Amino acid sequence: MDADWPLSPTPLHLNHGSFGAVPRFALTAQAALRDEMEAAPVRWFAGLPDRIAAARAEIARFLRVAPETLALVPNASGGASVAFAGLPFPHGGEIIVTDHGYGAVTMGAERLARRRHGTVRTVHVPLDAGAEEAASAVIGAITGRTALIIADHLTSPTARFLPVDLIGRVARERGIPFLVDGAHVPALLETPLAGVDCDVWVGNLHKFGCAPRSTGVLVARGPHVQELWPLIDSWGAPLPYPRRFDVQGTLDVTAQLAAPGTLTGIDARWGWAAVRARASELAGSGASVIAAAFTALTGEDHTVRVGMPAGPMRLVRLPGTLGTGPGAPDALRARVLAELSAECAFGQFGGVGYLRLSAHVYNSTADYEEFAERCVPVLTRWAGPVSTRSTPWPAPSPDR
Numbered sequence: 001m002d003a004d005w006p007l008s009p010t011p012l013h014l015n016h017g018s019f020g021a022v023p024r025f026a027l028t029a030q031a032a033l034r035d036e037m038e039a040a041p042v043r044w045f046a047g048l049p050d051r052i053a054a055a056r057a058e059i060a061r062f063l064r065v066a067p068e069t070l071a072l073v074p075n076a077s078g079g080a081s082v083a084f085a086g087l088p089f090p091h092g093g094e095i096i097v098t099d100h101g102y103g104a105v106t107m108g109a110e111r112l113a114r115r116r117h118g119t120v121r122t123v124h125v126p127l128d129a130g131a132e133e134a135a136s137a138v139i140g141a142i143t144g145r146t147a148l149i150i151a152d153h154l155t156s157p158t159a160r161f162l163p164v165d166l167i168g169r170v171a172r173e174r175g176i177p178f179l180v181d182g183a184h185v186p187a188l189l190e191t192p193l194a195g196v197d198c199d200v201w202v203g204n205l206h207k208f209g210c211a212p213r214s215t216g217v218l219v220a221r222g223p224h225v226q227e228l229w230p231l232i233d234s235w236g237a238p239l240p241y242p243r244r245f246d247v248q249g250t251l252d253v254t255a256q257l258a259a260p261g262t263l264t265g266i267d268a269r270w271g272w273a274a275v276r277a278r279a280s281e282l283a284g285s286g287a288s289v290i291a292a293a294f295t296a297l298t299g300e301d302h303t304v305r306v307g308m309p310a311g312p313m314r315l316v317r318l319p320g321t322l323g324t325g326p327g328a329p330d331a332l333r334a335r336v337l338a339e340l341s342a343e344c345a346f347g348q349f350g351g352v353g354y355l356r357l358s359a360h361v362y363n364s365t366a367d368y369e370e371f372a373e374r375c376v377p378v379l380t381r382w383a384g385p386v387s388t389r390s391t392p393w394p395a396p397s398p399d400r
């Protein structure tokens with residue numbers, strides 16, 4: 001595997017979900033596209049919209065969605081910004097988000113609400129809630145003022161799925177625009193949008209899909225499709241959705257053009273089903289090994305049971321109050337990187353700190369054994385004597 005991936009052996013990389021490795025063959029393909037661009041820039045940009053349209057059609061096939069529903073965007077955040085700018089939102093409307101939401105997207109929702117003198121309501125979904133309970137929490141919060149619902153397909157701080165199919169059904173029945181943040185989901189699920197009805201679904205091919213970075217997708221359905229516009233006003237403006245997203249001025253879109261070949265290349269080399277199975281096995285066994293190492297030192301149970309778990313992303317409970325408090329997960333991540341040379345994600349939810357493991361095929365069981373042996377004793381020492389705190393902190397996202 002090492003020959004296939006450019007990751008350095010240090011730091012220990014257990015965090016594909018935030019920023020993961022791109023296979024060498026994909027970077028080589030992107031570099032060849034860059035060379036082509038630089039060799040004849042005028043010809044390159046003149047032919048670009050058609051090439052983007054062709055890439056978009058291939059990506060739509062991979063995600064098993066109709067090509068006319070899919071547009072390319074720089075990243076999932078950009079896709080959410082497109083939704084905030086384009087979906088109808090009345091003065092004084094309310095946006096429903098969950099307490100598992102990705103912080104940056106939630107902040108975008110808050111700005112939208114402020115602009116329209118509206119409000120954001122954060123719904124609590126218990127970590128272990130199954131599909132019905134989680135859907136009821138969101139649906140039960142709908143009021144006559146609800147003008148937008150946002151749910152993460154696979155949550156960043158808590159590594160669990162949300163029942164976006166059940167929520168979407170009710171949102172559509174009631175005519176409430178629904179934005180699904182599926183940043184982690186492309187390639188991690190074979191048919192991510194099966195059974196999911198929503199106005200806008202955004203995802204990243206540069207996460208589990210391992211495409212070169214800046215490859216977000218936006219899938220739009222329902223009555224508001226033609227109200228969606230790309231982030232950059234450019235010459236595609238007179239064109240219908242999604243063609244207008246193919247024209248974005250002078251941008252380096254070599255990552256987008258290299259994305260279809262990355263997806264098919266991974267399939268040809270390793271097979272997506274095998275990649276998913278291997279990443280799930282690694283994250284599952286890695287979480288067990290690390291939780292057991294904590295237990296050996298604290299005598300407590302560090303395993304975590306989430307409702308609707310996601311195979312390649314798993315949580316381990318941190319000891320004491322480690323990783324809790326405003327800014328604490330980010331500070332812990334920086335300290336672990338600086339002092340332990342390990343790259344991993346930390347999050348907090350309901351006043352509890354978590355290590356989030358996010359595996360891909362370049363990881364190995366030895367990675368988790370190393371973390372258990374080398375890092376767990378230090379983290380336990382950093383946690384100090386176990387103390388309990390009853391007030392939950394808000395949950396920032398580990399993916400930044």
Ligand SMILES: Cc1ncc(COP(=O)(O)O)c(C=O)c1O
Pocket residue numbers: 017018075076077078102105152154155156181182183184204397399400
């Ligand atoms: C749930 C979720 N949404 C959005 C994003 C943002 O992704 P990007 O920075 O590629 O836009 C992330 C990043 O990890 C995420 O986890």
